[in-house]
Amino acid sequence: MKTYSNAPHHNEQLISxxxxxxxxxxxxxxxxxxxxxxxxxxxxxxxxxxxxPDQQALQARYAQQYFEYEQENEQRFLQLxxxxxxDAHIEVRLLRRLTGNGIASTAPPLPRLLDVGCATGALLxxxxxxxxxxxxxxxxxxxxxxGEAQRGVSIFKGQLIEAQFPAASFDFIHASHLIEHLPDPYxxxxxxxxxxxxxxxxxxxxxxxxxxxxxxxxxxWRSAIADHLQLFDxxxxxxxxxxxxxxxxYKCSWGGLAQGMTPRWIKGSADYLAKRFxxxxxxxxxxxxxxxx
Numbered sequence: 001m002k003t004y005s006n007a008p009h010h011n012e013q014l015i016s017x018x019x020x021x022x023x024x025x026x027x028x029x030x031x032x033x034x035x036x037x038x039x040x041x042x043x044x045x046x047x048x049x050x051x052x053p054d055q056q057a058l059q060a061r062y063a064q065q066y067f068e069y070e071q072e073n074e075q076r077f078l079q080l081x082x083x084x085x086x087d088a089h090i091e092v093r094l095l096r097r098l099t100g101n102g103i104a105s106t107a108p109p110l111p112r113l114l115d116v117g118c119a120t121g122a123l124l125x126x127x128x129x130x131x132x133x134x135x136x137x138x139x140x141x142x143x144x145x146x147g148e149a150q151r152g153v154s155i156f157k158g159q160l161i162e163a164q165f166p167a168a169s170f171d172f173i174h175a176s177h178l179i180e181h182l183p184d185p186y187x188x189x190x191x192x193x194x195x196x197x198x199x200x201x202x203x204x205x206x207x208x209x210x211x212x213x214x215x216x217x218x219x220x221w222r223s224a225i226a227d228h229l230q231l232f233d234x235x236x237x238x239x240x241x242x243x244x245x246x247x248x249x250y251k252c253s254w255g256g257l258a259q260g261m262t263p264r265w266i267k268g269s270a271d272y273l274a275k276r277f278x279x280x281x282x283x284x285x286x287x288x289x290x291x292x293x
Contacts, residue, residue, distance in 0.1 A: 004069045005225035006061045008035040014051035020185050021046040021236050021243075031219040036226050044239070047209060047231040052183055059139060061227060067142035070119040078122040081176055084205060084284045087252050093286070094172055097199040111171040114195065116160050116188070117178035121147030128153060135170070137163055160191050168197045176205040179237075180228045189244035193289060201286055202246065208253055208283040209233045212274055222258055223281070234283060247290035253280030 018025045019041035027039035027050050039050045053061075070077070085091070094111050110131050115123050118136030120143050128134045136155035138144040144155040156163040173192050179185045192202050207223035208214065210233035214221045224231065232240075238248050256270025258281070274280040 012057035013054040046236045062140040114170040116175040121153040124153040125151040171200040173202045212279045213281040246287040250286040253283040255281030
C-alpha cells in the first residue's frame with residue numbers, strides 16, 4: 001500500500017523553523033530530495049524539513065484527495081491500529097489503571113477516548129460500539145464530515161489546540177501517523193499532557209528513523225516524503241515527550257520490509273526479526289504523565 005504524499009507545490013510559502021526537539025537553529029543538510037530538504041540539528045541530531053511549508057500550505061494538502069485515500073484504505077488502517085494497540089496491551093493497561101491496579105468489585109468506568117488525526121473516524125466507531133465515550137479531531141474537513149455523517153461519531157474539524165477541550169477530560173489519547181506531519185510536535189504533546197487524566201495513557205505511532213528499514217534504504221526510505229516534516233527516532237521522541245512532562249511507559253515496533261520489496265518468505269522473516277528486536281519501520285510509544293500538570 002502506497003504512503004499518501006503530496007508533491008510540493010511551486011506556490012507554497014516556505015518558512016524556516018528551529019529544531020522541534022531542542023529549539024536550536026543549527027541545521028546541516030541531511031538529504032536533498034525532489035523538492036524539499038531534510039536537515040539534521042547540529043545540537044541534538046533530530047532530522048526534520050527546513051524550510052517547511054507554512055500552515056496555510058500544509059492545511060491545503062489535506063483535502064478531497066487525502067479524504068479519498070483515507071476512505072479507500074480505512075479498514076486496513078483500522079486493523080493495523082488495532083494490532084498495534086493489542087501489541088501494547090492498551091485495553092488491559094487502561095483497565096488496570098482505571099481500577100487502581102486492583103480487581104474492581106463493580107464494572108470499571110469505560111475509557112474516554114480522544115483520537116487526534118482520526119481521518120474518517122473508524123477507530124472512534126470501533127470503540128463507540130463497545131460503549132466508550134469517543135471524540136475525534138481531524139484537519140481534513142471532508143474526512144471529518146463523512147465520519148460524522150456515516151458513523152455517527154463526534155469529530156472536531158481543525159487542530160487539537162483549537163478545540164479547547166477541558167483539562168484532564170480523556171483517559172486515552174491516540175495519535176497515529178500524525179506527529180511526523182506537524183511543524184510543532186511539541187505543541188501536540190503539551191496539549192495531550194493537559195488533556196490526559198491522571199491515570200490516562202497517550203499512544204503515539206510514527207515511522208522510526210532508527211529502524212532497520214530506514215537504515216537500509218536511506219533517502220529511498222518510504223517515509224522520507226514531502227508530507228513528513230519530522231523524522232523521529234525513539235531517542236528524540238522520548239526527549240520531546242520529557243519536555244512536555246510525559247514519560248515513556250512502553251515502546252514496540254513492527255515492519256521489517258515493505259510489501260513488494262522481496263519475496264514473501266523473506267519479508268515474513270524480516271518482519272518477525274524487526275518486531276522481535278524492536279527495530280521495525282514504525283514505532284508505537286505509550287506515554288503517561290510524569291508529574292503534576
